[in-house]
Each structure stands twice: as structure tokens, then as C-alpha cells.
Amino acid sequence: MPERVAQFITIGGRVQGVGFRPFVYRLAHEHGITGWVRNADGAVEIHAEGEPAQLQCFSAALVSEAPPLSAPDPLTIAACASGHAAAFAILDSAASNRADIHLPPDGFVCADCLAELHDPANRRHRYPFINCTQCGPRYTLITALPYDRPNTAMRGFALCPDCRREYENPLDRRFHAEPIACPVCGPHLQFVAGEETLDGDEAALATAVAALRAGKIVAVKGVGGYHLLCDASNDAAVATLRARKPRPAKPLAVMVRDLAALRAEVHSTPKLEAFLGTPERPIVLLRKRADSSLSEHIAPGLAEIGCLLPYSPLHDLLLHDFGGPLVATSGNLSGEPVLTENREAQTRLAHLADAFLHHDRPIVRPADDPVYRVIAGQPRPLRLGRGTAPLELELPVALPEPVLALGSHMKNTLCLAWGTRAVVSPHIGELDTPRSLDTLAQVADDLQRLYRVQATQLIVDRHPGYGYRRFVRDSGLPLAEIWHHHAHASALAWEFPDVDEWIVFAWDGVGLGEDQTLWGGEAFTGTPGRWQRTASFRPFRLPGGDKAGREPWRAAAALLWETGQVAPFAPEALYQAWTARLNSPASSSVGRMFDASAALSGVCSHASFEGEGPMQLEAIADIAAGDAVALPLERDPDGIWRSDWAPLLPMLTDITRPPAVRAASFHLSLAQALVEQARQLRAQTGVESVGLAGGVFQNRLLAEAAIDRLQATGFAVHLPQRVPVNDAGLSFGQVIEFLYA
Template sequence: MACAACGPRLTFHGNTGDGEDPLSSTVDALRAGAIVAIKGVGGYHLVCDATNADALAALRARKQRPGKPLALMAPLAGDDGLDAVRTVASPDREQSALLLTPERPIVLLPARAGALPEAVAPGLSEVGVMLPYSPLHHLLLDSFGGVVVATSGNLSGEPVLTDARQVEQRIGHVADAFLHHDRPIVRPADDSVYRSVGGRPRPMRLGRGAAPLEIDLPFELAAPVVAAGSHMKNTVALGWGRRLVLSPHIGDLDSARSLAVHRQVIADLQSLYRVEARSCVCDAHPDYGSSRWAERSGLEVATVFHHHAHASALAIEFPEPGPWLVFAWDGVGLGDDGTLWGGETLYGGPGAWTRVATFRSFRLPGGERAAREPWRSALALAWELDRAPRARTRDMRVLKLAWETGINAPSTSAVGRIFDAAASLAGLVHTARYEGEAPMRLEQSSGPLPDAPSFPVTERDGMLVADWGELLDDMASADATLAARAARFHSRMASTLLCIAESSRERLGVNRVGLCGGVFQNRLLTDRAIERLEAGGFEVCLPSLLPVNDASIAAGQIVEHAFTASCGVERSP
């Protein structure tokens, strides 16, 4: 609702001056190819005409976002409201229903070939689309009459911006014009994002309309506790009694502003719910920004290992008692042996996880740089096998020496880095322009999945170890197309998961399997794994309330900590 006297009031500022009619001025600017920063409910979007290649190129250049997909907003049109969406994408029934929910999330949809410039989502066959979620957006899209790009109004990786003055200062070099309103945004909230995996849409990011997310716990917490969350895709959580509240998406804690918003959200959750935390939980990695906050908080601090938190987050949606097998596959996280995990199979339950399977470890030359430079992961696999690497760099001799002596070359078992290596070996992505580009491009390049054998799985000192060694020959095959090589890799990874599950069932008698970690955002891998597991008689648990990625870590930290003796859980009868 709006009132001519009381507001909300709109103001438009452009390079050519201020418009008398802010709405008309904004629409005219968009039609002329301008980039406009528009204030919404939870923050600002950077908006431009999705069909204007010059505007898209300018947006990418100014925001220094050369390849990351850009979200779209389509006007309501047609009997069911989705006619405009269907001009650029092909939603199925469940995706269509999700688009129309009051939360108005971004939903990743199959793109219509040739409907939009390649610059919207380079190298990908999906586009993220949402519908207008506020009266202002409805008015703008109705007047504009087409689909626009509506990407977060921030610097890449940082939380969304909410203040007019700050927006004009921080992204004034990106936007040509600004559309402000005078309603204060008290709590920032980025857009929620969903992708169909395992036969239904599942959250990848919880934001506007979906968070703070309130969850009923199947046990009683002895005292209020706050969880600082992960370093990447950070959220925080507050738990008390039998309640847990997960914050909206904050982002990666790599900048001073992200850390400031992290502190603000922790304080705001406690103020909003009138609960004062008596202790805090953080990741066991001491160098994470979230861990450093915990150490400075003045609260009693407990640490939880990254993959234990991943596994325990599953217990929120699947609280049935009894041990189970959880595959925690992601980038990297500190393990209880001091190495970087990421390809783990855990057995047990919250507070009592035991690692029963892993992948053959390898040393990452350059450490954290490998996440942005997949060629380093490919190099690592080649060197581990004493093979001549395909990747070349000017500093190869120095890099090899550092790798051999373990200088900035931590040992890891991370499946996320194995996917990076596969993408680089396939010639797709050697240097990633955004987080996750390499596995996303590998998935998009894959043809139909064949039946393919597991990578070898052997037992070493009581633990199952999957060996990726045959990957190099698979990816180097001159007899197979890129699509065939990518498909074979996905199929072999799913078969490896099944092999570990079947071997663990024989040893441990466990029949319930959970999937967690960012790798399971990959639809090809996850759908094939679920299909094979269910055909083998396993009960499969894949979260649909919480994201499968690091956004669920804070919730898992509270659950994992709650089941340790120090917290004193009172279980539900």
C-alpha cells in the first residue's frame, strides 16, 4: 500500500539528472541500455535489459563479474503469470509452482536456446529466474514489458547493500542511475535460490522470504547458543529450548564489510528473539572469519569439525534415531586428523561420527588458490601419480619443489577439488571466474550418463579408500567426446558412492544413507547416486529444508554441539 502524502516516496538519480517521474525515468533508462540500481525489500538490485548485449557487457565489466550467471526477473504475464518466463526458460510443474510462491525465489530453469544473449549465463544451459515480489517491481516490469537482469547490488561475494548513500558510494561506478525509496531496510536479505535436484526443487541459498528460518528441534537445548557458521556461504544460527533460527544468507567472510554484517546479524537475531546466547560454536578451522569472531566474542567457545556439522544438519530434517551413513562431499574443511577433508563417509549420528571411508589424498599446490585455479588440482593428481602434467606455468620448477616439500601444499581428500581437476583435464576451466564454475561447466557439458564402474575402492587400516587414479586416463581418452568423458566421470563417481555404501552395509549393517556438502548440488551426480542407492535397497536422505552446501553449517554446528556431553541435551521422549 502507498499514500501520496505518506509514501513510500521514490527518487531517481541518473547521469543526465533527476527525473520528475521516478518510475518512467527508470523505465526509459532501462530501455536506453542503462544499468539502474533499484532498491527492493531486502536490498538493491543492479538491473538492466536482459536482451541488451551492450548493457550486459558493461555490467560484467564494471562489476568485475566476467562469467558468473546473472539472475533474471520476468513480469507476470498470461493466465498463470508465467508467459514471460517461458520466453526465456522451460519450467516444469514444480518449478512453476515455486516461482509463484509468495517467497518469489530465484529458480534455476532450463534455458530456451537462443532466447537471450550468451552473456546472461556463459557456458550454461540453465538460467535463474524470479518473478516480481514487491509493488515497485510489478509496476516497473509491467511498464518495461520484458525480462530484465536483476543481480545483487553489491560487490561480488559481499552481502547485499541496503543504504542509499552507501550504494551510491560503493557501486556508483557500476550503475548509471539509481531508484531509491524511503522505506528503511532494517534486515538485509539477498534473494533465495532453488535448483531441482533429486526430483524436486531444493534450496541453494536461503534469503528474502525464506529466512530467518525457524526450526523445531527434536531435543531440548540446555542453554541458549549461537553458531558462527562457515567461512563460505555464511549463515549464523541461534538455538534455545527446542527452537533453532537460521539467518538469511550473509556471504563469504572475505571482506571487512562481510565480517561487519556477520557481527550485525548475530546481534540482531538475539535482539529480535530476545534471547541472549551463553555460549557459541564455531568451525574448528582457526583462521576462518567466523572462528575469529567466536574467539573474540567473550562467550564460552566450542568448536565443531566442518563435515561433522554437515552431517548433523541432516538430523534436523531426518531426526529418526539410529546410526546412518553420511556422504559429506564438498570443497575442503578441516578434519579431525589435521588434513583438509572433503570426500568423507561418516558413520554414526550427531555427536558420534566416525569416518569410515574417504578418497585417496593428494597435496594441493598453492593451497587455497586451487579453489580458484582448477589447473592446480589437475597438476596435483598428475604429480601424485608421477605423471607429466598437461598444465604448464612459468614457475613450474618452484611450484613442484614447494609441492614436494609440503610448503603451502596441504593434503586433501576433497571431492570438490577432484571435480575441479576433471574440468581442467577436460579442457573446460583452468582458471575459474567464480566459485563452482569448473564443476558447473563439467555438469553442463555432460551427455547421457552411461553405466560405468566405480573407481577402485580398497580397505586400508580399517578404512575404505576410493582411488581417483584412473581419472587421468579417462579424461585423456582421444576416442571419446567431451560429453562422453564428462558423463563417464559423473557415472563413475555415483558408482563409487554406491560401492562405498554397499561395502559399509556389509561391515556395519547400516541401510540409511545421507548426502550433504556442496558437491550434491550437482544434479547429474546426485540423481544417478539416488537412483543407484534406492535400487540397491537403501533409504536415501537429501535435505530439502536446508541447503546441502555450507549454508547449513551453522544449524549443524548447534546440533552437533548439542549432542556432546558439554552441552547437556535433554532428548525428547
């Protein structure tokens, strides 16, 4: 019989708060291993004794069969002296002065809990807050670390004897499941509509479903905040939601019960269905079927619908009982973080919702749903949120002191970084309201407190008008300022460490440039810390400045006026101000060029949300064939290669061409202009690695056209897949740029 030997195994990464110790305990029993497991210093330590073959199988299973919410690092295994352990035990955590904390994001409802949820014989049958160590809320529930029940929003719910037995049994699936609850001792639902209040899970749920079937809008409290729900197949209900919010055109997300329901509404693939079913349960943009039952008002003028599967037991019950897809859009006021508190939601959403489905489990901090889009064959994040954030990333070199990067004014996220670690927060939103700024301050405090790291310096965008500037002043901390597009380029470069030298195209709406103009169509060569602007577009002056982002006709007028043409749709007074250079900042923004194209093509002259014009333009371009217009490329006196957009104007204003053909030609023209710039820069530098960064490359049609043409010309092309390409990735890019600046 082989001799039993001992090993000391250390596992880092996300292995605490995700049921890893009971998983190890059960695995040890399965493989005949004795010894012990404990939490220590942010990692899991295991003393394992067994025959060599048993230990080999055990250590392999620690990674291959790891709990779905965990993200273990590679094992560190060392031989050690045998303790002649007779059994396997879970020990108390080892004390340490150094924190190496990995905060788990919120999880879905797992298959085991789902089976119990629908099992009439189970004591948690149809209980909306069922969970176990493999699933359920984490980030939105934790008030402090270590992650124990008294340090969560569940501290006010005393465990009943049955739950206590499960919680204390190492062989039970709910061993140390901190949010553990049941109908006897856990949270419950409450339905409120006007003067009517109904307590009790079944009564509240049934009444909410009846309201949805009647075409009502119900605000439902979930894991990270409230959703506004309505019947996704009811035109009147969706139109009412849009009118009340008001959200006349911005697309709405749809929650479907299961994959069969998904396939009835949109086109999917096995790969995408597997992605939708991951523990993160993201919203994924999918092409709508011609025979879909979904209301045309969900994404007017667009071919794709944002779809997600239920990720909490409450959502599963709602979808099961309702029997059809539901609109599930953020329960907030436009641009603000999602609402989380019952009374505040009922007050601030009273004009939007006909009824409320509350519960009494507190939400400690908001987390919106994450959003992905498939571009060039891969799902890529557009927004980080519940399940995907906090996003923990590893830095290429160590920081001397902890820093907190504050990101952008739009699509704001924060990034806390120390040592070789960086943590990106969930989506916060636009920093235009007091509540958004309050949430930014809360998330900044939470990240530092939970990870036990105190930032000694702030990193910000160089734009002086971003909403967080008062927070910066009040902090009293030293400040580092990073150029907007350098941060975009550096976030991209981090994802591909094997690339030594880059050509990066940073195309977006606007960001302050080094010459104090509004950049947004730039190409850089170099690497983080030494980016050189080497190409751009012919500049134009935007009448009204920031207003152009919501009024695409202003960008259209700018291009016409810049080339000596009239813009009959623009007021004469505005033209006079533009001529006098009053509130008309110069810009090279491709995002604003998209706005201009949308207006000139007759697609969108006034936008109800930023990006509406470009989104509508892409949607109609996708159904047409166009021809690229050659854009002259010359070097300016500063040595910057500049593409001239002027030849696009005759095509864009040609009313004999269908708008879809003009839109398609515009996309192809920009893709070709990008390739021509890349070729000139390759000839100049010898660099063949191209990166695409900035919000413009959320546009699938443009990104794929550019990638195809670049690859055909011999370039290696890179597009982010872990960090959002838009401003949501800017905070992390600021940290990377700071590292090398």
C-alpha cells in the same frame, strides 16, 4: 436450536505480524462467532462462543484459510466457561515475561494489492509501496519488537487520515498493517544519474525504464537491498554489467513479469510455477528454452537460468512498464552482503551502475534473494534469504542454554538456538571483507535482540582461519568447536528424525578434518554426536592450498604429480614446492576432484568464482553419454575404505574423447564409487539409510545418478529439502551436532 458453547483456542507458530488477529476477527464474523482474540506470549489466544457446528467450522478455517505469510502450529482447544459475549473483539496484547517470538520474513505483493496497483480508480494506483496485512516487508523493516509501526522503518512516515482509518478498522485488509502507506503519506522514489536527480514516483520510474531500454545498468533499491538491473535480452548490456562487476562467468538471475513470460524463456511445470508463485518468491534454476530471447551472457556455458517473479510492487511496475525480462543480480561487491543504504550504494556501486532508482524507506538489515534448484524431483534451497529466512526450526531436544552458531567462512549464515527452537539467518556471504564481518556482527546482534535471547556460548568450525575468529575473541563467550563435515552430516540427519543409524556422504570443497588434512570426500556412519569416518578417497596434496579453489589447474596438477605424471601446464617452481611439501596440504576433497576434472577435460582451468569448473563440467556432461570407470576400493591401515581416483586420469586426459563424454564419465564414475563405498559400509554395519550432504550434492547430475544407483541397490536415500545442503546449512548443523556431542 443448539446451545452456544465456549472454547479457548491457542495458536502458536508464526502468527504475529502477519495479519492473524484481523483474519480471526473477519472469520468470526463470517461464522457467527462471538468472543475475542489477542496476542499473548508469541501466540494468538481466542475465546470463541458459538454453536458446536459453527465452532468446528471456525477452528478448521483458522488453519485451512490462514494468511499466506503465517505458519500456524496445530490448535490447542479447550472447553471453557461462556462469557456470554454479544460480539467479537480484538483485545490488546496480554503482557508476559516470557518471549516466544516468531519473526516474520519478508513477503511478496499479494493479489489484492496487485489488483489495486493496476486499478486507475484506486487511490494507490501505481504506488510502488502498496501493501496490506497479507503482504509486504517484515524482517528487513523491523527495528524492535513488538511489531508495531513505531518499531519499524516506517516510524518516520505519519499516517494520513485515509490510511489511519484503514489501519484502525478491524474489518479492513490493512488493519494494523505496519508498513501501510499511500502516495500522500508514504515513501517515494528518486532517480539519480550523474548530475540529474528526479523526484516523484512516476517521473523516476519512467526515467529508469527509459534507461533500461537504452541498454543502461540501473541499481534499484528493493525490499532487502539493491539489485543491478539491465535488459536481459540485450547482449551488450549484460556484457557491460559482467565487465564492470567484474563477473565474467558467474550466472545472473532473471526476473520475469509473469508465468507467460517465464514459459517463453525456460521450461517449467505447473508444480514449479506454483513454487515460484509462493509468498517467498524464490529464484529457481530452470532449463533455458532453445528459442529463448535471453542473452547468452546471462549464464554462459550453463543450461539453467535462475528465474524469479516480481515480489514487490516496485518490481512489478518496472517489469510491467519495461515489457520484457530483466537481469536482477545482487547490488553488491563480489562476495559481500547486498547493499541497503542509498548513499553507500551510490558511492560503492558508482563504477557499476549508470543510474540509481532509490527510495526513502529505510532497509534495516540486508536480505538477498533465496535460491532453489530442483534435484530428484524436489526444489531444494541453495541459499536462504528474503522470504525464507529467518528460518525457524524445531530442535529434537532442548538446549540447556542459548547458543549462537557462526557457520562457515563461505556462504555464511548464523543460527541462534535456545530451548527447542533454532533460527537460521539469511545468507550473509563470504567472510573476506570488513563489510561482511560487520554484517555478521549486526545480524548476530539483531537475532538476539529481536528474539529476546542472549547466547551464552558460541559454536564455530574447528578451522582456525575462518573470518569470524576475531568476532569470537571479542565476544568473550565460551566456545564450542565442531568438525566441519560432522555439522554437514548432522544438519541432514535432523531432517529425517525417523532414521536411527546413518551412512552419510559429506562431499564438498574443503573443510578441516580430524587428522588436520583438508577433507571433502568423506563417508560417516552413526548419528549426530557420534559420527565415525568410515570411507574416503585417496588423498592428494594441493599445490598452493586455498588457491586451488579458484585455479582448477592446480588440482589437475596435483592428481598428475601424485601418480608420477608430468603436468606441463604447471610452473616448475610450483612442482618443486609441491615435492618439498611446501604449502601443499593433503586433501580428499571431491570438490577439488571436480576442479581437476574440469581442467583436464579442457572445460575450465581458471575460475572466476568458486564452483565454476564443476558447474561447467556438469552442464556439458548433461548432454552426453558416458561410461563409469571402476575405482578400486580398499581399506587403509586405519580401517578407512578409500576409493582410488587414479583410473580416472587416462579417461580425463584422452583428447580423442569429446570433453562432454569425459565429463559424463567422470560423474558416473563418482556416483558408482559412492555406491561401492555404501555397499561395503552396509555389509560392515547393516545400515541401509544413506544421506547426501555437502555442497558437491548441489550438482543435480551427480546427486540423481547416485540416488538412482543407491535405490537400485536397496538403499533408502535422503537429500536435504529444508536446510541448504551446502555451507549455508552448516550453522544449523553445528547446533545439532552440539546438542549430542
